[in-house]
Amino acid sequence: MSPVTQVSTISADGVEVFYRHAGPASAPVIVLLHGFPSSSHQFRNLIPLLATRYRVIAPDLPGYGFTAVPPSRNYLYTFTSLTNTFSAFVSALNLSRFAVYIFDYGAPTALRYALENPTSIAAIISQNGNAYVEGFGTDFWAGIRKLWASGADLDRQALSPVVELPFTKWQYTTGSPSPEKIQPEAYYLDQALMERPGNKEIQLDLLYDYRTNLDFYPRFHEYFRTSKVPVLTAWGKDDPCFIPPGAEAFKKDVSEDRLMVRWLDAGHFAIETNEQQMADWIFEFFEKYKVFA
Numbered sequence: 500m501s502p503v504t505q506v507s508t509i510s511a512d513g514v515e516v517f518y519r520h521a522g523p524a525s526a527p528v529i530v531l532l533h534g535f536p537s538s539s540h541q542f543r544n545l546i547p548l549l550a551t552r553y554r555v556i557a558p559d560l561p562g563y564g565f566t567a568v569p570p571s572r573n574y575l576y577t578f579t580s581l582t583n584t585f586s587a588f589v590s591a592l593n594l595s596r597f598a599v600y601i602f603d604y605g606a607p608t609a610l611r612y613a614l615e616n617p618t619s620i621a622a623i624i625s626q627n628g629n630a631y632v633e634g635f636g637t638d639f640w641a642g643i644r645k646l647w648a649s650g651a652d653l654d655r656q657a658l659s660p661v662v663e664l665p666f667t668k669w670q671y672t673t674g675s676p677s678p679e680k681i682q683p684e685a686y687y688l689d690q691a692l693m694e695r696p697g698n699k700e701i702q703l704d705l706l707y708d709y710r711t712n713l714d715f716y717p718r719f720h721e722y723f724r725t726s727k728v729p730v731l732t733a734w735g736k737d738d739p740c741f742i743p744p745g746a747e748a749f750k751k752d753v754s755e756d757r758l759m760v761r762w763l764d765a766g767h768f769a770i771e772t773n774e775q776q777m778a779d780w781i782f783e784f785f786e787k788y789k790v791f792a
């Protein structure tokens with residue numbers, strides 16, 4: 500019988516964090532961290548597969564999904580804040596050690612957390628979760644880099660299509676060899692949530708703040724080297740946002756005896772179609788490197 504996913508909320512950092520969870524309470528923990536502009540919803544097909552063996556926990560970051568941020572909280576939408584909220588969430592659930600699946604915005608959030616809590620992270624699974632400058636798709640990031648350089652209103656306004664439906668759909672379908680297998684609910688949900696008052700400004704704030712993550716890259720690399728954390732990179736190979744050299748780059752800091760590099764025939768939201776392959780590789784990776792032994 501397939502495990503049933505439950506939804507809950509927990510207070511952390513002044514925020515009501517929504518999360519999906521499944522699997523045996525006593526099993527080793529995998530935390531799944533989503534990206535822009537999605538939420539834990541992106542893991543809906545993967546969670547039941549992983550939960551046959553592990554306790555799976557997937558929170559929605561502030562600004563996404565069903566996590567509720569009270570207006571009185573005056574939340575500042577930066578990656579520093581997302582990391583603080585994630586850290587408070589981990590503490591609220593009393594998670595002492597877990598493997599973390601990082602995708603898109605989930606990557607800098609979890610890796611910043613890891614710098615402060617290196618012993619909490621048992622392993623890293625990066626699915627298009629970037630940590631190297633080599634990983635940026637040139638065309639995709641051009642407009643964003645322009646905003647990073649100038650901080651100008653005009654450059655911010657030029658990015659407004661990024662929070663509209665055609666672009667949201669584009670992120671799901673581009674690079675997929677079988678876009679006809681991608682069901683539309685995911686990108687319509689993401690878009691509906693971005694249509695909430697104020698949410699598009701939050702998204703542009705975070706796009707601008709993403710530049711601050713690059714300053715952390717040398718520290719991320721040092722953490723990879725010194726912590727000896729095992730890493731599985733399993734990337735959608737035709738993702739225009741985070742391109743394959745970003746996955747290859749992990750080889751610079753993660754030695755062969757704890758790195759597994761795999762490619763999914765997919766784009767950015769690779770597990771819309773390739774969740775079974777991903778689950779199989781995660782199981783293989785955990786066993787090969789005795790992650791929870």
Ligand SMILES: *[C@@H]1O[C@H](CO)[C@@H](O)[C@H](O)[C@H]1NC(C)=O
Nearest residue numbers: 509588589590591592593594
């Ligand atoms: C976390 O641990 C504290 C102290 O032992 C306990 O009161 C709390 O209920 C635990 N929370 C969860 C979500 O297990």
